[in-house]
Amino acid sequence: MTETRASSVAILLCTWNGAAFLPAQLASIAAQTWGNWRLLASDDGSTDGTLAQLEAFRAEHGAEKVQLLRGPGKGYAANFMSVLRAAAGQAEYFAFCDQDDVWDADKLQRAIEVLQRWPEKKPALYCGRSRLIDMEGRACGLSMYFGRPPSFRNALVQSLAGANTMVVNAAAMRLLAATPDDQPVVSHDWWAYLLVTGAGGHVYYDQQPSISYRQHGSNVIGAALGWRQRWRRFGQMLGGSYRRWNDINLPALTAMESWLSAESAASLRAYRQLRESGLFGRLVGFYRMHLYRQTRAGDLGFWCAVLLGRL
Incomplete structure (x- = not known):
């Protein structure tokens, strides 16, 4: 299936000492069927080979395709909030990305085709289940099934999906970028769900996974297995x-x-x-x-x- 129009998507990748698994994620980004993507990678002070891998990826795909940023050094949530503010206004859609996952080739395409169903001026968020893999990439199940409808009444008491599954439109990104710089959040995925539903936006929860979510001891937040x-x-x-x-x-x-x-x-x-x-x-x-x-x-x-x- 080809792109219905040349919509641009900014991929927001946050890294910290992710050299062991980052190459697989970068390769899956390069293999996306939705070709009009741009990667913004914010590194939060890695001391392993992460930066060298990102620089090699930029050299391969070009500086216009890959932008490297320095994170604030205050943890994963602050890093994501930092990179999303930097990315606001640079694309029509925005995908959150973790350093140690592997995306299906049609991950972006599936999300954008869903988001294009709604008016551009209304905040919209795509998210979904994950396929769980171990450190060697072997399948070990699926993330928990959630069947109740997304809503602010749910968001007040629970985060719906991992940020690594999320893609938002520009209206949702403007909403997220308006968060005060000095205001901490529990996690950027929960915060996105709260704001989009709270503003009366659309949320689509996809029951069919489009990413492989790696489970290991270095996960900040893992799946409830x-x-x-x-x-x-x-x-x-x-x-x-x-x-x-x-x-x-x-x-x-x-x-x-x-x-x-x-x-x-x-x-x-x-x-x-x-x-x-x-x-x-x-x-x-x-x-x-x-x-x-x-x-x-x-x-x-x-x-x-x-x-x-x-x-």
């Missing part, structure tokens, strides 16, 4: 992680409240107030808000957090 891992995350949430995430996400959303729809802004204000309410007020208030996570186990974790005041 098996009940042991999911139980560990459940314990982290009730142990205070959920409240810490809210302490970051809610002030960030408040700073962006003028960009939210009236309905989303009202939900945000209600959520902030209910966090500090007594038990009865929390139970009634959150029930009326109809918030939900993507699985029954996730819903159970949310309501345990409500009961225990860990929001």
Whole structure:
């Protein structure tokens, strides 16, 4: 299938000591069927061969095709926020990219063809499941299946998909780039989901994977493989992680409240107030808000957090 029009896509790659797996990712980018791409790679202070690999890739494809940036040195989320601000306005679509994955050849094409269904002025986000691989590239399953519809009521309590699956249009990128420079976020994927749904934009969750997501000890955030891992995350949430995430996400959303729809802004204000309410007020208030996570186990974790005041 050929491109329906010559839409440009900026690939936003963040790296840090990724030399062991980066060549496979770069090769999969070069093999994309959607040829009108440009790579912006932001390195966060690598001390291995990562920079040399990026420079070789730039030499092979040209400086007009590959741009190298220096990250802020404040972790993966800050690095992605930095590169997306640098990329804003440079393309019609923007794809987030991790250093150790492998993309299917039609990854960009599938995403852009979905995003082209919606008006350009409306924020839109494509994301989806991942095919999980081990360090040697062997398949080891799929990321968790999420079947409930994407929405701000879900985004307030859960991130939907990994950023490595995400492609957004220019309207969504303008929204993300408007985030104040001094405002931290929990993760750029969750933040994208919150802002796009909060602004009344479109989100498409693809059940068919288009990337191979490598699982290894250096992952900042890995997939929830098996009940042991999911139980560990459940314990982290009730142990205070959920409240810490809210302490970051809610002030960030408040700073962006003028960009939210009236309905989303009202939900945000209600959520902030209910966090500090007594038990009865929390139970009634959150029930009326109809918030939900993507699985029954996730819903159970949310309501345990409500009961225990860990929001």
